[in-house]
Amino acid sequence: MFPGGQPDMAQLLKQAQQMQEQLVAAQEELAQREVTGSAGGGLVTATMTGSGDVTAITIAPAVVDPDDLETLQDLVVAALHDAKRAADELAASTMGPLAGGLGGGAGGGLGLPGF
Incomplete structure (x- = not known):
């Protein structure tokens, strides 16, 4: 079962609150930081x-061609995908330390089997 007997519920609750x-x-922090894709x-x-x-889209005048809106649309989509990738990387690095869960036991979680 648990090394040393039953888990200390007060300690587990304190860890959960932290x-x-x-x-x-x-x-x-994530909501305040910005990333840019291009x-x-x-x-x-x-x-x-x-x-x-999304907080801003910037389009260079040179890419605006009324006869070729499809290219502009593709560039906007690609820039959004690039920004999303950067945001995901930022989230992973910011949230990474929290992903281990509580208790630091094998498998993370609460250090309890199945959690």
Whole structure:
């Protein structure tokens, strides 16, 4: 079962509360940080927060061709994908330390089988 007997429920609850506080702080940090993705060698850029909210799209005048809107649309989509990739990387690095769970036991979680 558990080394040394039963788990200390007060300690587990304290760890859960600390983890919750760290998670909220990490989510707030992600919401405040911005990343930028680009396409077409920087002709189109997309800026979004670490939590995934798009805050800006910048389009160079040189890429605006009324006879070729499809290329512009593709560049906007590609810039958004690049920004999303950057936001995902930021989230992984920010939330990574929290992914181990509580208790540090094998398998993470609460250190309890199945959790």
